[in-house]
Amino acid sequence: MMKKTTKIVFLLTCLFFLSSLFFTMQQARAKDKKEILIGTHMPLSGLGAFTGEEQKWAYEQAVADINKAGGIYVKEYGKKLPVRLYEIDDESNPTKAAAAVERLIKRVKVDLILSGQVGAMGVLPGMITAEKYHKYYHGAVIWVPQFLQQHFKYCTMYFMDPGQGAAMVFEVWNSLPEKDHPKRPALFLEDTFDGKTIGNVMESLAPKFGYKFVLRLTMPMGAKDFTSQILKAKGAKVDGIFCMSNVPEAVTLVRQMKENRFSVKAFQGFKGTWPSNFYKSLGKDADYILCDGFWSIDYPYKGAKELGERFYKDFGRYSTNVGMYYAVAQILWQAIEKAGTLDDLKVRQAVLDNKFETVNGPADYDERGIALFPLGDNQWLNGKRRNIYPFDLAKYKIMVIPPWDKR
Amino acid sequence: MLQEPLKRKTHLSIALALVFFFVIYPLLVDAEASYLVFLFYTAFMYVTLSQGWNIAAGYAGQVSLGQHAFFGIGCYVTAITWRAGTAGYLDPLAMLMSGAGAAVVAIVVGLPLLAKLRGDYFALGTLGLGEILRVAALNGGSFTEGAAGISIPSDVYQSIKPYYFIALLISVLTMLSLWFIAHSRIGLALVAIREDETAASANGIPILRYKILAFTLGAFVTGLCGSLNAYFVFHIDTTGAFNLNWVIMPILMVILGGVGTFVGPVLGVFSLIAAFELIRLLTPQLHPIFSGAFIILVTLFLPDGIMSYLTGHKNRLLHKLSPFKWLALNK
Numbered sequence: 157m158m159k160k161t162t163k164i165v166f167l168l169t170c171l172f173f174l175s176s177l178f179f180t181m182q183q184a185r186a187k188d189k190k191e192i193l194i195g196t197h198m199p200l201s202g203l204g205a206f207t208g209e210e211q212k213w214a215y216e217q218a219v220a221d222i223n224k225a226g227g228i229y230v231k232e233y234g235k236k237l238p239v240r241l242y243e244i245d246d247e248s249n250p251t252k253a254a255a256a257v258e259r260l261i262k263r264v265k266v267d268l269i270l271s272g273q274v275g276a277m278g279v280l281p282g283m284i285t286a287e288k289y290h291k292y293y294h295g296a297v298i299w300v301p302q303f304l305q306q307h308f309k310y311c312t313m314y315f316m317d318p319g320q321g322a323a324m325v326f327e328v329w330n331s332l333p334e335k336d337h338p339k340r341p342a343l344f345l346e347d348t349f350d351g352k353t354i355g356n357v358m359e360s361l362a363p364k365f366g367y368k369f370v371l372r373l374t375m376p377m378g379a380k381d382f383t384s385q386i387l388k389a390k391g392a393k394v395d396g397i398f399c400m401s402n403v404p405e406a407v408t409l410v411r412q413m414k415e416n417r418f419s420v421k422a423f424q425g426f427k428g429t430w431p432s433n434f435y436k437s438l439g440k441d442a443d444y445i446l447c448d449g450f451w452s453i454d455y456p457y458k459g460a461k462e463l464g465e466r467f468y469k470d471f472g473r474y475s476t477n478v479g480m481y482y483a484v485a486q487i488l489w490q491a492i493e494k495a496g497t498l499d500d501l502k503v504r505q506a507v508l509d510n511k512f513e514t515v516n517g518p519a520d521y522d523e524r525g526i527a528l529f530p531l532g533d534n535q536w537l538n539g540k541r542r543n544i545y546p547f548d549l550a551k552y553k554i555m556v557i558p559p560w561d562k563r
Numbered sequence: 564m565l566q567e568p569l570k571r572k573t574h575l576s577i578a579l580a581l582v583f584f585f586v587i588y589p590l591l592v593d594a595e596a597s598y599l600v601f602l603f604y605t606a607f608m609y610v611t612l613s614q615g616w617n618i619a620a621g622y623a624g625q626v627s628l629g630q631h632a633f634f635g636i637g638c639y640v641t642a643i644t645w646r647a648g649t650a651g652y653l654d655p656l657a658m659l660m661s662g663a664g665a666a667v668v669a670i671v672v673g674l675p676l677l678a679k680l681r682g683d684y685f686a687l688g689t690l691g692l693g694e695i696l697r698v699a700a701l702n703g704g705s706f707t708e709g710a711a712g713i714s715i716p717s718d719v720y721q722s723i724k725p726y727y728f729i730a731l732l733i734s735v736l737t738m739l740s741l742w743f744i745a746h747s748r749i750g751l752a753l754v755a756i757r758e759d760e761t762a763a764s765a766n767g768i769p770i771l772r773y774k775i776l777a778f779t780l781g782a783f784v785t786g787l788c789g790s791l792n793a794y795f796v797f798h799i800d801t802t803g804a805f806n807l808n809w810v811i812m813p814i815l816m817v818i819l820g821g822v823g824t825f826v827g828p829v830l831g832v833f834s835l836i837a838a839f840e841l842i843r844l845l846t847p848q849l850h851p852i853f854s855g856a857f858i859i860l861v862t863l864f865l866p867d868g869i870m871s872y873l874t875g876h877k878n879r880l881l882h883k884l885s886p887f888k889w890l891a892l893n894k
Binding site for chain 1: 701718797806850
């Protein structure tokens with residue numbers, strides 16, 4: 157028995173020794189500065205996977221493009237260095253996101269970190285871990301209050317403000333002819349931090365734009381039946397909907413609205429209505445539904461159209477997200493060049509001190525490390541998302557949803 | 564028979580040497596930059612979580628799928644007491660309160676569940692506990708900060724060393740407690756219950772009391788780990804605290820090492836962590852596929868765990884723990 161025990165202990169020791177050898181090799185490689193090693197963690201599986209795929213594609217495109225241009229000039233090294241991206245799947249799990257950042261910093265020895273996503277599910281634990289080890293985390297997709305709670309010194313964020321998002325919804329509704337403004341709108345919200353946050357902001361801003369929500373209904377995540385919510389809304393004569401949910405819940409809601417012949421003049425979805433599989437699941441029933449977007453191929457900024465077409469070529473669909481992720485990487489590339497070094501604090505300071513041109517428009521960070529960009533709004537029609545907001549950039553105008561019996 | 568004391572001495576020497584190695588390792592390397600220190604810290608946490616599950620499931624035969632509930636309670640008790648100012652950073656009292664909180668819930672829930680349910684039904688009942696607590700925390704208003712979770716300022720963080728040594732201490736104490744329990748009358752009673760509840764009861768063993776004891780001890784150490792995790796991640800929300808991984812991973816580790824054995828879970832923890840890390844290094848993009856394949860291979864070829872291979876005889880416990888019967892179907 158002892159012989160076997162010794163065998164196993166020896167085997168385990170070998171495993172750890174082998175792991176250590178790999179770590180040492182990684183460290184040795186990092187010292188020989190021939191490239192800029194950027195680490196990132198993304199939800200490539202789990203709940204956030206539907207956006208992780210686009211984030212991965214966008215980052216990889218940004219890396220390929222900068223390397224095609226010869227890399228980033230870093231004054232400290234007196235030459236242009238190519239960028240290498242090291243990706244880890246955080247499985248949409250906050251604990252694994254934190255562990256992924258530990259791995260990026262300690263094992264992979266990355267120079268800087270590009271954002272993960274989905275707020276508390278990935279970005280926040282990632283930022284907290286990076287802050288512990290004084291590593292710069294170039295963040296995105298996190299709400300401002302969450303970001304400010306931790307008083308980060310090694311992180312920045314690039315996203316939208318819930319207030320901006322709420323204001324956009326009301327501005328879009330107000331762009332309808334007066335008679336078609338929703339008079340009795342309702343909130344359909346998932347039971348999450350995002351749902352509650354946006355719901356509170358929508359309710360508090362509504363009076364400023366001449367609206368008052370007559371109902372606030374909860375959509376439990378994973379629920380397969382929203383008949384009771386629909387009947388309540390029907391009974392309250394609801395004629396406009398703001399819905400914050402994931403795709404399956406949004407699809408179920410629209411299907412059951414049709415089954416119950418519950419028509420509204422405007423349906424604004426956040427998060428759950430922009431992915432392509434929302435339209436694939438509903439077909440023509442998804443027409444006229446509004447979806448948020450962090451970017452549009454129709455934006456007039458340099459590289460936006462080309463990026464959108466490249467995405468279409470690869471996936472056969474259009475994206476309302478990839479431009480935002482591409483922009484995050486673009487900002488980091490420019491900041492490294494302006495800082496002239498890979499020093500974490502100096503790169504962060506360069507992010508704060510400069511203005512950046514991106515495929516998502518100009519980006520300007522404040523002293524807290526926050527850069528906000530205007531949210532976009534799109535309307536589904538014949539399988540395409542038509543950009544209707546911001547009004548000055550949009551090619552299309554919003555259309556009223558015809559009742560179910562007239563479609 | 565004469566060899567037994569010698570064996571014990573050898574085992575004790577190996578254990579002491581390992582503990583000594585783990586104590587000095589972070590002092591010999593740059594702990595802040597060492598990924599291995601972080602891995603060891605994670606391993607110590609999982610040793611405690613695995614043994615917490617093993618004491619109820621492995622020794623007493625009560626398969627709990629609700630350890631994540633106790634882990635979540637530990638996280639929230641620490642976060643709430645810290646936010647309220649009643650606990651400080653890495654406060655031992657807060658950690659004990661977190662363990663005690665989980666233990667109290669284990670008693671309250673365990674009394675009806677362990678008295679009325681057995682096997683699969685008990686497992687499902689405990690699984691429900693995690694979901695109930697998750698939803699309760701989600702709707703806990705300002706007390707739990709709902710879906711937003713509780714954020715604790717991370718600027719107090721100085722070094723990974725305190726976390727490492729606390730995790731090591733908790734795992735060593737858990738192992739010692741388990742050793743004494745396993746070699747006491749309590750251990751005998753637990754094994755008797757696991758083997759045949761009716762016979763144990765007929766022999767005068769108060770089975771409910773012992774089941775509750777094992778379940779509560781497991782919950783206590785799991786709550787301690789939850790507390791330490793709260794101090795490490797600085798943000799507690801329902802997704803992270805009540806994540807099913809906190810029960811699935813320890814179960815996998817115990818199965819890999821050997822259910823109902825003393826050293827098996829430790830071997831399971833280190834083997835699984837080392838294997839997953841190697842798979843991540845070799846196939847960073849596809850690691851979930853290979854990690855999954857690794858688990859399937861292990862359950863196929865070592866269904867009774869590494870310890871059964873070491874001891875040279877197959878542990879038949881898996882046949883008795885009904886939720887895992889399928890693992891041994893094709894043997």
